[in-house]
Amino acid sequence: MAHRLNQLRTSTSTTHDQFLSSSTTLTSSPRTPGKKIPKGDPIVTGIRLRPFLERESAIDDTPAVQIFENNVICTQNSRPQIFKFTNCFDASSTNKYVYDGMILDIQLSFIDIGYNTTVLAYGQTASGKSHSIFGSPSEEGILSLSIHDLITMNAKNHLKFELSFLEIYNEKVTDLLATPPLSADTSNTKSATKTSTTSSFSKNARTHILNKLVPTSNSNNTSSSRTLEIREHPLLGPYVPDLKYIQVKSKEDFQNVLNLGNQQRSVASTNANQRSSRSHAIFTVKISRTDVPQSTAPVRLSFKPSTTNSSTNINKLATLTSSSKKSAKQQAQEEIDAQAVRLNFVDLAGSEKSQQYNGPQGKNDRFAVGSLPQTIFRLFIILLI
Numbered sequence: 001m002a003h004r005l006n007q008l009r010t011s012t013s014t015t016h017d018q019f020l021s022s023s024t025t026l027t028s029s030p031r032t033p034g035k036k037i038p039k040g041d042p043i044v045t046g047i048r049l050r051p052f053l054e055r056e057s058a059i060d061d062t063p064a065v066q067i068f069e070n071n072v073i074c075t076q077n078s079r080p081q082i083f084k085f086t087n088c089f090d091a092s093s094t095n096k097y098v099y100d101g102m103i104l105d106i107q108l109s110f111i112d113i114g115y116n117t118t119v120l121a122y123g124q125t126a127s128g129k130s131h132s133i134f135g136s137p138s139e140e141g142i143l144s145l146s147i148h149d150l151i152t153m154n155a156k157n158h159l160k161f162e163l164s165f166l167e168i169y170n171e172k173v174t175d176l177l178a179t180p181p182l183s184a185d186t187s188n189t190k191s192a193t194k195t196s197t198t199s200s201f202s203k204n205a206r207t208h209i210l211n212k213l214v215p216t217s218n219s220n221n222t223s224s225s226r227t228l229e230i231r232e233h234p235l236l237g238p239y240v241p242d243l244k245y246i247q248v249k250s251k252e253d254f255q256n257v258l259n260l261g262n263q264q265r266s267v268a269s270t271n272a273n274q275r276s277s278r279s280h281a282i283f284t285v286k287i288s289r290t291d292v293p294q295s296t297a298p299v300r301l302s303f304k305p306s307t308t309n310s311s312t313n314i315n316k317l318a319t320l321t322s323s324s325k326k327s328a329k330q331q332a333q334e335e336i337d338a339q340a341v342r343l344n345f346v347d348l349a350g351s352e353k354s355q356q357y358n359g360p361q362g363k364n365d366r367f368a369v370g371s372l373p374q375t376i377f378r379l380f381i382i383l384l385i
Ligand SMILES: Nc1ncnc2c1ncn2[C@@H]1O[C@H](COP(=O)(O)OP(=O)(O)OP(=O)(O)O)[C@@H](O)[C@H]1O
Pocket: 022, 049, 050, 051, 053, 093, 123, 124, 125, 126, 127, 128, 129, 130, 131, 132, 136, 276, 277, 278, 348, 349, 350, 351
């Protein structure tokens, strides 16, 4: 893991503060200890220049960098500096172009062989990280393009998609899909609508979404329950207990989850812009098969449906593991989790300009660059599970 952390740091630091651009990194990690990483670099880096904003071009619209093939040439200094990336995208590139050119194929092949994969956007404030990952009202983001493809390719419903969305801010991990505290007048509705945290939910209304997200009996519905810890699991490694996963079956489901998470993210802050600029957001898609005996590891997550009997699931595993000290169902769920593949999308906090935020109100904010390593460390622990 340390090696991979170093790789990530090396990979991302090459772009640090160099350009008015965001960098997208795609990494994969084996989900089974000892499983070999496929040939080739498990980290692919891309750099994307964004167009000048109006306020910027009003001052000076001379580009400070140029793209030549897979190189970015920084022309600001008297001696030009050259940085090489796996992919370079100029300011005319759309999110779709970046997704098709850099992410689609690798993402699918890693999922197919059962590797966790992470798309990580890194760059200075306002370089376009959120725009790339989450998109804008006029342009779909990489996350949405990716999930739409996954759902479309799962026409036979043999894969199950569950989503989680968390934020790390001020060294705290917050579940953006957890239910916020309900007012007293809605508490009756709450107890009447208890449901599984992974149950699929359908359309529209925020109330309906929230009802579906009411925690199960083993978690409290308080604001503090939204702040999570990172723990070590004997089978799965580091994990975030009680992080909510919501199953989605359609693009509309996905959009609802994304809207809910974004809403919680901005509600959580008195100054949404500042907070979102300074927090890391991780959107995870957990993918597992529904149509193969989960006890026969390793299982490929191929987009081709299995020809084997599709009825085996938790209950079958429960029989197989009934002699265990743990409840059979619990162990079965763990085994299924162990065979799931995770696809993470990370919108990192802006990597600089902390001084400007560390004014009188900001000086106690432990997210400032001085403490960035701890925050990043938490982030990578979560990603590498
Ligand atoms: N490729 C692009 N095309 C058009 N507009 C863009 C593009 N990339 C970014 N922008 C615009 O630039 C501004 C800053 O982008 P964005 O919020 O995504 O930056 P960020 O890197 O996430 O910033 P922060 O670290 O502060 O959260 C936004 O107004 C966004 O709409």
